[in-house]
C-alpha cells in the first residue's frame with residue numbers, strides 16, 4: 001500500500017535544522033511569521049509509538065525551538081500543538097502568538113478575530129531561522 005502523506009513526500013516547509021530523526025521547518029503562513037514545525041522523519045502516527053529515547057529527543061528539539069522563538073520574537077504566548085488528524089505523521093506545531101495576530105486568543109485553527117497582522121518583520125524571521133539553524137541540543141540526557 002502506497003503511503004500518500006505530505007510529510008513523507010515533501011519536507012513540509014523550509015528546512016531550518018535536521019538530524020537523522022527529525023527536522024525543523026519554517027511554515028509559510030503570512031498570518032503567523034516565525035511559525036515552526038518539528039517533524040519526525042519516519043511515518044509514525046502517535047508519540048507513544050516512539051521508544052522513550054525517541055520521545056525525549058523529539059521533545060528536546062521542540063523545546064529548543066520554543067526557546068529560539070521566545071528569545072527572538074518575544075511573543076505573548078507560545079502555542080505547542082500536536083494534532084495530526086489531517087496528516088497523521090508525527091509533528092509538533094510551535095506557534096508564536098501575539099495579541100494582534102489574526103486569531104488571538106483563539107487557537108490559530110479557531111474563529112478569526114481580525115485582519116491585522118502582527119508586526120514581526122522579515123529580518124526578524126531570518127534572525128529566528130539562523131538561530132534555529134545553529135541549534136545545539138544541550139539536554140541530551
Ligand SMILES: [Zn+2]
Pocket residue numbers: 003005006007008009042043044088089
Ligand atoms: Zn508520513
